Amino acid sequence: xxxGKLARRSGLSAHTIRYYERIGxxxxxxxxxxxxxxxxxxxxxxxxxxxxxxxxxxPVREMLRYAALRETGDGTEAERQxxxxxxxxxxxxxLAGLRQNxxxxxxxxxxxxxxxxxxxxxxxxxxxxDDHDPERDEQRDRPL
Amino acid sequence: xxxGKLARRSGLSAHTIRYYERIGxxxxxxxxxxxxxxxxxxxxxxxxxxxxxxxxxxPVREMLRYAALRETGDGTEAERQxxxxxxxxxxxxxLAGLRQNxxxxxxxxxxxxxxxxxxxxxxxxxxxxDDHDPERDEQRDRPL
DNA sequence: GCTTGACTTGGAGTGCGCTCGAAGTCCCAG
DNA sequence: CTGGGACTTCGAGCGCACTCCAAGTCAAGC
Numbered sequence: 001x002x003x004g005k006l007a008r009r010s011g012l013s014a015h016t017i018r019y020y021e022r023i024g025x026x027x028x029x030x031x032x033x034x035x036x037x038x039x040x041x042x043x044x045x046x047x048x049x050x051x052x053x054x055x056x057x058x059p060v061r062e063m064l065r066y067a068a069l070r071e072t073g074d075g076t077e078a079e080r081q082x083x084x085x086x087x088x089x090x091x092x093x094x095l096a097g098l099r100q101n102x103x104x105x106x107x108x109x110x111x112x113x114x115x116x117x118x119x120x121x122x123x124x125x126x127x128x129x130d131d132h133d134p135e136r137d138e139q140r141d142r143p144l
Numbered sequence: 145x146x147x148g149k150l151a152r153r154s155g156l157s158a159h160t161i162r163y164y165e166r167i168g169x170x171x172x173x174x175x176x177x178x179x180x181x182x183x184x185x186x187x188x189x190x191x192x193x194x195x196x197x198x199x200x201x202x203p204v205r206e207m208l209r210y211a212a213l214r215e216t217g218d219g220t221e222a223e224r225q226x227x228x229x230x231x232x233x234x235x236x237x238x239l240a241g242l243r244q245n246x247x248x249x250x251x252x253x254x255x256x257x258x259x260x261x262x263x264x265x266x267x268x269x270x271x272x273x274d275d276h277d278p279e280r281d282e283q284r285d286r287p288l
Numbered sequence: 289g290c291t292t293g294a295c296t297t298g299g300a301g302t303g304c305g306c307t308c309g310a311a312g313t314c315c316c317a318g
Numbered sequence: 319c320t321g322g323g324a325c326t327t328c329g330a331g332c333g334c335a336c337t338c339c340a341a342g343t344c345a346a347g348c
Contacts, residue, residue, distance in 0.1 A: 004324060014325085015307055023305095034314050036325055049252075052245045060305065081256035088249050095242050098235060101196045105232050108193075112225035148294060158295085159337055167335095178344050180295055204335065 001039040010047045023060065025050060025067050046070075056091045145183040154191045167204065169194060169211050190214075200235045 007014045020026040026046070029037045053063050066083050069076035151158040164170040170190070173181045197207050210227050213220035 002325075013307075016305090018327090019306065031326095034325075035327095036314085049248075052248055054305095055241060056245045056249070077256050077260050081253060081260065084249060084253050084256070088246065088253060091242060091246050091249065095239065095246065097199060098239050098242070101200045102232065102235050102239065104193075104196055105200070105228060105235065109225060109228050109232060112221050112228070116221050116225065146295075157337080160335090162297090163336065175296095178295075179297095180344085198335095 001041065003037045003039070006037075006039045006043065010044055011051075012047065020050075024064055025060070027071060053087070056087065057094060058087055058090075062087070145185065147181045147183070150181075150183045150187065154188055155195075156191065164194075168208055169204070171215060197231070200231065201238060202231055202234075206231070 001009075003014045003017055006012075007017060010017070012020070017026065021028065026043065029039045029043070032038050050063060050067075053066070054060075062083065066080060069080050069083075145153075147158045147161055150156075151161060154161070156164070161170065165172065170187065173183050173187070176182050194207060194211075197210070198204075206227065210224060213224050213227075
C-alpha cells in the first residue's frame with residue numbers, strides 16, 4: 001500500500017503520515033524501487049491505536065516513548081504497560097473532571113431556560129453582573 | 145483587588161489575565177489613579193466559569209462570542225443558552241469517546257498484564273508486529 | 289530620599305501539532 | 319511521446335493559547 005491509499009484508509013493526510021514517520025511515531029516503511037513508501041496493512045492498527053492515545057490527550061512526546069518501545073519489541077512490554085497505566089489514570093481523571101463540568105453546564109443551561117421561559121426580568125437582569133450564580137452573596141474584597 | 149491578588153486567587157497568571165482582557169474574555173476593569181487595574185471579586189466567578197469552558201475544550205474563539213454576549217447583557221440570554229447547549233453536546237460526545245477509548249486502553253493493559261505475568265513468549269513475541277490485537281488475521285492489501 | 293516590588297504597555301517569543309509549498313522524480317494511460 | 323497525477327525531500331508557515339521581556343511608572347517602607 002502506498003502513502004495515498006494509507007492516507008485514505010487511515011484518515012490521516014499523507015503529509016501527516018510523513019510527519020509521524022519523521023518524528024518516530026510510525027516505523028520506516030519499505031520503499032519500492034522508485035523510493036515510494038510501501039506499507040503493510042498492519043500499520044493501520046497501529047495508526048488506529050495512536051489515534052486513541054491522541055484522542056485521550058496523550059502528548060506526542062509520550063506516544064514517542066511508547067512507539068520507541070514498540071519498535072524495540074520484546075522485553076519492553078512491562079514498560080509499555082506502565083505508560084499505558086499511567087495514561088489510563090490521566091484519562092480517568094479527565095473523565096471525572098469533564099463529568100463535573102458537564103453538570104455545571106447543565107445547571108447553568110437550566111437557569112437560562114428557566115429565566116427565559118419565565119421572561120423573568122429580575123433573573124435576566126442578573127445575568128450580566130456575575131452570570132446567574134446562586135451564591136451571589138459574596139463578601140467584597142477584604143484587606144487580608 | 146489588583147491584578148497580582150486576582151492572579152493568586154484565580155490561578156491565572158497576571159500575564160494571562162491581561163491577555164484575556166486584551167482579547168476580550170475579561171471585561172476592562174476600573175483603573176486607579178496610577179493606572180493599576182482594580183477588580184471586583186465578582187470577576188472570580190466569571191474566571192471560574194471560563195475555566196470550566198476551557199476545561200471542557202471550548203475554543204477561545206467561542207468563549208469570546210459568549211463573553212461578548214455577556215458584556216452586552218440583557219437580551220442575549222437566549223443566544224448564550226444556545227452556545228452552552230451546543231457546547232454541552234460537544235462535551236457529551238467527548239465524554240462518550242473518552243469512555244470508549246478508555247475501555248480499549250483497559251483491554252490493552254489487561255493483555256500486557258496477562259502476557260507478562262504468564263511470561264508467555266508467544267504472546268509477548270506478538271507485541272511488536274501489530275501490538276497484540278485479537279483480530280490479527282487481516283487480509284493483505286488487495287488491488288481494489 | 290532610596291530601594292524594592294508590583295504594576296503599566298507593546299510587542300516578541302514559545303511549544304505543540306500539524307500543514308503546506310516548492311521543486312523534482314516516476315509511472316502509466318492515451 | 320506526452321500529459322497528469324502520485325510520489326519524493328526539505329524546510330517554511332500556521333493557529334492556538336499563552337508566556338515572557340523590556341522599559342517605564344508608581345507607592346510604600348526603611
